[in-house]
Amino acid sequence: MIRDLTAVLGSAHRAVLFRYLVALFAYAVAQGLSVALLVPVLSDLLTGDTGGAARWTGWLAGAVLVTLGLHYVQAMLGFKVALVILTTLHHRLGDHVAALPLGWFDGTTVGRLTRMGAKSVLSIAGSCAHLLQPLVTGVLTPATVVVVMLFLDWRLGLATLVCSPLILFAARLSVRLLNRMDELNDAAGVEASGRVLEFARNQPVLRAFGRTTDGYAPLEAALEEQRAASRQQVWMSVPGMLLGGFAVQVCFSALIGVGASLALDGAVDPVELVALLALVARFAGPLAEVGDFAAVVRAARNDMGRVRAVLEEPPLPEPERSAPVTVPGAVEADGVRFGYPGRGDRSGDVVLEDVSFTVAPRTVTALVGASGSGKTTLTRLIARFFDVDAGTVRVGGVDVRDQSTAALMEQLSLVFQDVYLFDDTLIGNIRVGRPDADEEEVLEAARLAGVDEIVARLPEGWETRVGEAGTSLSGGERQRVSIARALLKGAPIVLLDEATAALDPENEAYVQRSMDALRATSTLLVIAHRLSTVTGADQIVVLDEGRVAERGTHQELMALDGRYARFWNERHRALGWRIATGTRSGSGTDSGSSSATGSGTS
Numbered sequence: 001m002i003r004d005l006t007a008v009l010g011s012a013h014r015a016v017l018f019r020y021l022v023a024l025f026a027y028a029v030a031q032g033l034s035v036a037l038l039v040p041v042l043s044d045l046l047t048g049d050t051g052g053a054a055r056w057t058g059w060l061a062g063a064v065l066v067t068l069g070l071h072y073v074q075a076m077l078g079f080k081v082a083l084v085i086l087t088t089l090h091h092r093l094g095d096h097v098a099a100l101p102l103g104w105f106d107g108t109t110v111g112r113l114t115r116m117g118a119k120s121v122l123s124i125a126g127s128c129a130h131l132l133q134p135l136v137t138g139v140l141t142p143a144t145v146v147v148v149m150l151f152l153d154w155r156l157g158l159a160t161l162v163c164s165p166l167i168l169f170a171a172r173l174s175v176r177l178l179n180r181m182d183e184l185n186d187a188a189g190v191e192a193s194g195r196v197l198e199f200a201r202n203q204p205v206l207r208a209f210g211r212t213t214d215g216y217a218p219l220e221a222a223l224e225e226q227r228a229a230s231r232q233q234v235w236m237s238v239p240g241m242l243l244g245g246f247a248v249q250v251c252f253s254a255l256i257g258v259g260a261s262l263a264l265d266g267a268v269d270p271v272e273l274v275a276l277l278a279l280v281a282r283f284a285g286p287l288a289e290v291g292d293f294a295a296v297v298r299a300a301r302n303d304m305g306r307v308r309a310v311l312e313e314p315p316l317p318e319p320e321r322s323a324p325v326t327v328p329g330a331v332e333a334d335g336v337r338f339g340y341p342g343r344g345d346r347s348g349d350v351v352l353e354d355v356s357f358t359v360a361p362r363t364v365t366a367l368v369g370a371s372g373s374g375k376t377t378l379t380r381l382i383a384r385f386f387d388v389d390a391g392t393v394r395v396g397g398v399d400v401r402d403q404s405t406a407a408l409m410e411q412l413s414l415v416f417q418d419v420y421l422f423d424d425t426l427i428g429n430i431r432v433g434r435p436d437a438d439e440e441e442v443l444e445a446a447r448l449a450g451v452d453e454i455v456a457r458l459p460e461g462w463e464t465r466v467g468e469a470g471t472s473l474s475g476g477e478r479q480r481v482s483i484a485r486a487l488l489k490g491a492p493i494v495l496l497d498e499a500t501a502a503l504d505p506e507n508e509a510y511v512q513r514s515m516d517a518l519r520a521t522s523t524l525l526v527i528a529h530r531l532s533t534v535t536g537a538d539q540i541v542v543l544d545e546g547r548v549a550e551r552g553t554h555q556e557l558m559a560l561d562g563r564y565a566r567f568w569n570e571r572h573r574a575l576g577w578r579i580a581t582g583t584r585s586g587s588g589t590d591s592g593s594s595s596a597t598g599s600g601t602s
């Protein structure tokens with residue numbers, strides 16, 4: 001645990017942890033010595049040597065004072081370490097996470113991070129303030145008592161020494177048994193509450209399919225399992241609870257037996273024996289308590305393990321000096337191969353293979369392909385969420401690995417489908433695109449993207465907060481805010497994943513207007529779902545199972561009569577590219593008012 005603490009704290013704060021440990025060890029030993037001083041005090045009292053008893057009481061009082069002082073010092077240092085942990089860990093985690101590749105942030109890692117910031121860091125700090133002290137004193141104080149007993153009477157000392165691991169072992173076994181039962185019960189509880197949640201969330205589906213009357217089997221099974229686990233917990237907890245106390249009683253009785261036989265043989269003075277047994281009584285308690293902390297120690301170690309795992313996550317390698325952009329607005333993939341890192345190793349299945357294409361500045365490229373063909377992955381590689389396994393991705397004419405994250409992000413705007421909004425006003429959310437933009441620029445971007453139209457419907461207009469993650473806005477509205485951010489940022493390259501859902505004519509018109517505005521200033525690489533985007537693109541890149549199958553304009557690819565033409569005709573005929581009756585706004589596309597949708601294929 002101390003090794004874990006040193007690792008998570010980092011080298012800068014080891015000194016304060018070291019000081020705390022020294023004070024804590026000194027306190028534990030002083031406490032043991034104070035207890036041991038009871039032996040001469042009691043011996044002298046029982047033999048009627050009041051002078052000797054008074055002298056030893058003086059020493060005892062001194063030792064108690066020193067112990068109290070050390071107690072205070074170690075407690076203060078413990079709190080200091082806890083505070084250092086709180087601030088240091090939050091900073092270390094924050095700095096480290098900011099340097100991690102964007103691809104690291106998926107649903108599970110974000111959940112882990114939230115839990116870590118809210119719970120694990122507090123638990124680690126708390127364990128330093130409250131857990132280390134009983135653990136160290138629980139072991140060191142009895143150890144000191146044993147050493148003193150070895151000096152006073154080596155036979156009784158030896159017998160006590162033999163008893164120590166037995167008490168410790170029984171206490172740990174008892175706690176392990178109780179924890180095992182708790183874990184089983186917890187797991188059953190988690191499963192049951194998950195099923196309850198699932199049952200509640202899936203009510204529309206269950207009702208739609210008439211599954212409300214005959215119950216929901218997974219939920220019933222989970223509740224039954226929970227009942228069984230609770231019953232088992234009750235039965236198995238009883239021996240667990242008795243075991244620790246039983247071991248203390250057995251050892252104590254054995255020590256009394258050893259002492260009594262020594263006294264009968266005249267090897268130990270009976271008076272001294274009474275005093276020594278008083279010492280033994282003080283020795284067993286803290287030792288047995290150490291076992292009680294096993295579960296808390298394990299939880300704290302797990303928390304430290306989680307924090308360590310994040311801190312040991314390799315950050316994105318960055319060049320010392322960012323290479324200057326040579327072709328502003330250009331994007332190039334050159335022989336790119338990539339597979340998502342598998343669990344624990346980097347040899348995931350290959351998702352992109354030998355992907356090469358060039359996007360000239362201020363042009364529009366539409367990425368199309370079946371679901372799972374690698375379109376999103378490609379845009380992630382351009383924004384360097386991950387590093388490629390082979391080949392090169394160039395942005396602005398330069399390998400993304402030769403650019404700092406800041407330099408790369410300066411060139412890019414990302415408009416993805418899963419737009420996350422801050423719980424702020426719409427203005428605040430758009431301003432994220434360029435924090436130093438003035439009010440007029442923000443409002444102009446909002447107008448172009450049609451955000452002003454959303455505002456007109458909100459109760460407090462521009463001052464309305466959009467709720468955590470933008471939950472009070474629809475998906476299409478959230479994407480409009482994201483487009484407004486991109487417009488405001490004015491980055492040379494925009495990576496845009498069009499909404500897959502069919503847009504209503506109003507949304508369609510706003511998206512079209514924004515795209516026209518964006519293409520006037522930036523290079524656009526679009527995961528295209530709308531007919532107008534595909535047909536109006538300067539270049540269409542057709543991905544098929546992670547490879548570039550075809551490349552060219554709509555006319556060229558149709559004339560080629562290959563995969564794209566087939567895909568186009570199939571979609572057009574079977575599922576139908578839906579021709580929406582939207583307003584045609586701006587220019588630049590040959591069918592600005594159309595929207596294309598097709599299930600499973602873009």
Ligand SMILES: Nc1ncnc2c1ncn2[C@@H]1O[C@H](COP(=O)(O)OP(=O)(O)OP(=O)(O)O)[C@@H](O)[C@H]1O
Nearest residue numbers: 106340351369370371372373374375376377378602
């Ligand atoms: N974070 C991830 N970890 C592991 N595999 C992933 C991850 N994201 C995507 N994949 C896999 O990579 C492949 C390509 O996915 P990608 O999302 O790039 O395809 P896509 O063409 O954008 O699909 P869609 O049109 O459905 O969004 C798929 O097989 C997918 O399961």
